[in-house]
Amino acid sequence: MKTKTLLATVVLGVSCLLVGSPAAQAPKKQRTALMVWGGWEGHEPKQCADIFAPWLESQGFKVEISHSLDAYLDLDKLKTLDLIVHIFTMSDIKPEQEKNLEEAVKSGVGLAGWHGGLGDAHRSAVEYQFMVGGQWVAHPGGVIDYDVDITNPGDPITKGLKRRFHMKSEQYFMQVDPIVDVLATTTFSGQHAPWIDGLVMPVVWKKLYGKGRVFYTSLGHVAADFDVPEAREIVQRGLLWAARVMGDDPPKMNIYAPLLKKK
Ligand SMILES: [Zn+2]
Helix, strand or coil: HHHHHHHHHHHHHHHHHHCCCCCCCCCCCCCCCEEEEEEEECCHHHHHHHHHHHHHHHHCCEEEEEEHHHHHCCCCHHCCCCCCEEECCCCCCCCCHHHHHHHHHHHEEEEEHHHHHCCCCCCHHHHHHHHHEEEECCCCEEEEEEEEEECCCCCCCCCCCCEEEEEEEEEEEEECCCCCEEEEEEEECCCCCHHHHHCEEEEEEEEEEEEEEEEEEEECCCCHHHCCHHHHHHHHHHHHHHCCCCCCCCCCCCHHHHHCCCC
């Protein structure tokens, strides 16, 4: 009887050891993000990074923050990341930095950003713009009152948000890639540029570049813009989507294809 009890104790003990050991249960890899901020100070890149870096950490990410585009020089390291957040308005990017960023995203690393930090960075880097899916060209009237309409309320990035919300900020007019999957838009009043009266422009989109998910919103001229709860929520969800924490790859968009059927 004593032997049996001892045997049972030993078996139980060994089982416990096995369950708790790495061989029995591989530890989950911690998600990693790299946030690279810099460029034109008017967009408050550091203040914006200071909003979303701690938030990503609260979601379980290990976040590395860099104030230099040289953070892109180690391609092997970049490829291990889940997410790159690029905040670098109007700066030059060196060919090697740009190429590595693009190669990392092509390999499957997510890319996310907002306003000019992603959508008006590196104006002469056309492959970079091909990756982002759009480029800022104007904000008629500067900081003005405008509305944002959620046009795809079924998407995990926009689900449950107010269908229309207000911004007092720059209303971005962008040159947009026809491949992007648009989730929200804004409509120009024509007050500051009469020829675009009634024009509907994307404000939030997602797309692929190679295997990498790319999320962009034109919201976020300054950090205070993220005091608008919808603007902040859209970015937070966009970061998670780009890092493949949630949602699916975007559908294949081809917005001009229907024109071929017109006679
Ligand atoms: Zn701006």
